[in-house]
Amino acid sequence: MTRFSRLLLLLALGVSIAFLGYHRLALTDLIFGKGDAYHYFTPLWAARDAALRAGQLPLWTQDLFMGAPLLADSQLGTFYPPNWLTVWLPAWTALKVSVYIHVAWAAIGAFLLARRALSVGLLPAVIAAGVFALGGVVGAHAEQINQLQGIAWMPWAFLSFPRPASGSRLSAFPFALAAVLALIALSGHTQTLFITGIGLGIYALTPAVGTALPARGAASPSRRFIAFVRPRLAALVLLAVASVLALVLAAVQILPTLELTGLSNRQGGFSALAAMAFSWPPNLAARGLLPSLDGQVFGEYVAYLGVIGLALALWGVFYGGARRWPWLILALAGLVLAFGLYNPFYWLLAELPGFNFFRVPARFLGLFALAGAVLAALGAESLIARPVALPRRGLVAVIAVIAALALLALWRSPSAALEVDGDARPTLPTLLLWAAAALLFVNAVLLRAHIPRRALAVFLAVITLGELAIAATNMPHRDLVDPMAATDPRLSSYMLSAAGEQSVLAGPRRVLSISLAYFDTYDHVNLLDRYARLGMTERAGKAGLTAAKLKELLAPNFPLLYGNPSADGFGGGLLPTVYYSAFTSLFLPDGTPRTLDGRLRELLARPECFGACVPDRRWLDLMGVETLILDKTYDRFYDDIQFDLGLSLTLDRTHMAGVPQNVTADQAHLLASSADLTLTVNGRDASIIDSRPVDDDLTLLRFDLGGAERIMSLELGGKSVTVRALTLVDSRTGAFTMIPLGAWQKALSSDIKLYQSSRALPAAFVPRAVTVLPDNWNGSEAALVAMRDPGFDPAAQVILHGAPDSLASASFSDAVTAVVARTASRMEYAVTVEPGADAVLLFSDAYFPGWVAEIDGQPVPLYRADVMFRAVVVPPGSHSLIVEYRPPWLQPLLAFGLAVWVIFGLLWLAAARFSKHKEG
Secondary structure, X not given: OOHHHHHHHHHHHHHHHHHHHHHHHHHOOOEOOOHHHHHHHHHHHHHHHHHHHOOOOOOEEOOOOOOEEOOOOHHHOOOOHHHHOOOOOOHHHHHHHHHXXXXXXXXXXXXXXXXXXXXXXHHHHHHHHHHHHOOHHHHHOOOOHHHHHHHHHHHHHHHOOOOHHHOOOOOOOOHHHHHHHHHHHHHOOHHHHHHHHHHHHHHHHOOOOOOOOOOHHHOOHHHHHHHHHHHHHHHHHHHHHHHHHHHHHOHHHHHHHHHHHOOEOOOOOOOHHXXXXXXXXXXXXXXXXXXXXXXXXOHHHOOOOOHHHHHHHHHHHHHOHHHHHHHHHHHHHHHHHHOHHHOHHHHHHOOOOOHHHOOOHHHHXXXXXXXXXXXXXXXXHXXXXXXXXXXXXXXHHHHHHHHHHHHHHHOOOHHHHHOEEOOOOOOHHHHHHHHHHHHHHHHHHHOHHHOOHHHHHHHHHHHHHHHHHHHHHXXXXXOOEOOHHHHOOOHHHHHHHHHHOOOHXXXXXXXXXXXXXXXXXXXXXXXXXXXXXXXXXXXXXHHHHHHHHHHHHOOOOHHHHHOOOEOOOOOOOOOOEHHHHHHHHHHOOXXXXXXXXXXXXXXXXXXXXXXXXXXXXXXXXXXXXXEEEEEOOOOEEEOOEEEOOOOOEEEOOOEEEOOOOOOEEEEEEEEEOOOOEEEEEOXXXXXXXXXXXXXXXEEEEEEEEEEEEEOOOEEEEEOOEEEEEEEEEEOOOOEEEEOOOOOOEEEEEOOEEEEEOOOOOOOEEOOOEEEEEOOOHHHHHHHHHHHOOOOOOOOOEEEEEOOOOHHHHOOOOOEEEEEEEEOOXXXXXXXXXXXXXXXXXXXXXXXXXXXXXXXXXXXXXXXXXXXXXXXXXXXXXXXXXXXXXXXXXXXXXXXXXXHHHHHHHHHHHHHHHXXXXXXX
């Protein structure tokens, strides 16, 4: 058979195995509609691919976190070559294709690992491929594409490891291993790279296959010690060399990521407790080690090999011979490390560099999954070869382990239910699946002497892959949703997009949504009907409804997909920066920890604020927030009149409320903290006709307006009184109109309430008072103290970090600014400063290293301002000002990356030719 034919057969094997569990991805146009795949990766991939299609790198986005460095976020996988294959596809389709490709790649890698590293037969290697690619670890991470990509390369890393302890020649320099590790790094899930490295280190130290120590009488203790240590030390050295080389190959992504890491909330690593978050809970271990047809266990805790796959792996442990030891040790290490918090040893590891940079110890289950697949191949080969005369003891042990796991899975604890979507306790269909699979395995063992070996091998492969294919029907990747979940924006996005087209050069006018998404969509009945006609699962239907709500809220990362800039977002790894987390602490409720992942939407949706703790208007104006999106779950009805409690107003002076045109009313109903307030309508004082306490410690006030008339002006007065809602009522007809408080105008009332305002500060404005503080952590904390003062006015005052002290005592002029051109990463302004003094120009965009400023073509300092924004000092006169994201490492790093890969490829080719020549 030619090499090309073998390659085609390998590809066919991988594609076929992937099809068994993932055919729904291939045969339907349904898409991922929940979890990270939907609300995190789909928008990120859309932004990345749009830039690449335009021949650009996705350097920066203005749509999340008031600006963020996209390229530095390794989770985009910008430099991961397989991602370039799908750049012309819609992001939601590209994700499906990438999942399928990588599942097939995982299967091929596990097949070759079993064939080459263990020299097992063809069908046992197929079993290894199926157990790994269709098993729980790969399947549960299909919604986390960068993690799946890294896991798919894991068997290739072990396959590429020229372990001297196993008899490999030391001259076999690990070029392939370095390339594989570099690709894992470029895929964007650094933790998978770390776990793979830990696994390879354990593998290097395990007993060698096919080697033995000198007999006691044949060598001195020192020689025996050297004979034991030398091959393992050589293996570790080779691993270290390959790892360093991999880091060099992936430097084009690693170095920008390190820059972001230094300014992220992960700088310095997690505390021990934080690093052990999402440890594998013992009460869910049995549930995660066995497949399910009912409840979906939280994906990080799923690691099943299938009942038959697990039985074969245990058979390999009992009868796999010397070849079992590296994989048995690796499987046990994966299980022990996955327990994390529940493993006393991990408390020590969590303090060490590397371990303290990552959460979710449960991800070490990836090592168990790979080692278990290899052990299953060994078990299948042992069964087929029939070397065991009396297998009853081993059979009893295998069935005992599986029965024990089943009994443990049946035990339901209160905490287990929280981690299972659906039935926490296995139901009858799942129990029948376990029983049928165990019975098939028992029959295979007991009848193996009466079945031809080839037929037995085929039977084992069919029942193993068949069970895994059945189990895959309950995995999250089967719960695909209507493509409209991504392709069809909701009303809020359409409205904001239409408004944004009117002021393209003005800069991003941002939106902030505050909601827990507990509301129902107005069209949820029609949506469910459509989902049923599309053949979506019940879980997928729920996901589709949630998707509709998230789109209406433009959360968390849909601004990237629909082009509506947001004040927050969701950073699953390194974003947002510490500057963002520090600044946004200004308007989080007291006692609320600073946001680590950027999601203000949930943090501000608190019951004590009636579902929306709307930030101080000063900060919304500074951030350029012109739109608020709230839901209606806390709206109230009293006497058949609706009250909008989304916005509140604390009176310390007279306040003019904005009234929509053509509103006619003869009464005004208010919800307030007390009755000590006045109401003036159309210049006349209104009189209170009713006052009574209602729910939530509020007072319901009814004012008589002196007859029905068109409302032209409405003025509230009081001292230290909080008004929660104001509704104008026409008592003749029962019609009412809810009036937004705080100078907001309601632009949309559907599933959600969309408020808009024109009070936000311009994208570039000129404060006149300057304070200078250090450009460090202490400077940021001091700035927060100053900004919390109620008298701090961000429109008139600015805090510059790291600026010369002389600026603190200088006087500043006003300036006129006009936007000449603007993109996400480059702004050009025409600035005219009054004679006599400089002007400080403050931009309501996020600061990050790499942003530079030029005035009339000459570089000038760009300062961090008000904790997280940018500012530049402009001299008197008329000037051209350019502010651009131009990191100094970009061009040199791209050239270095290209050169390194070219040199690496040439050296690899030369080494391969030299090795072939030497063998000849």
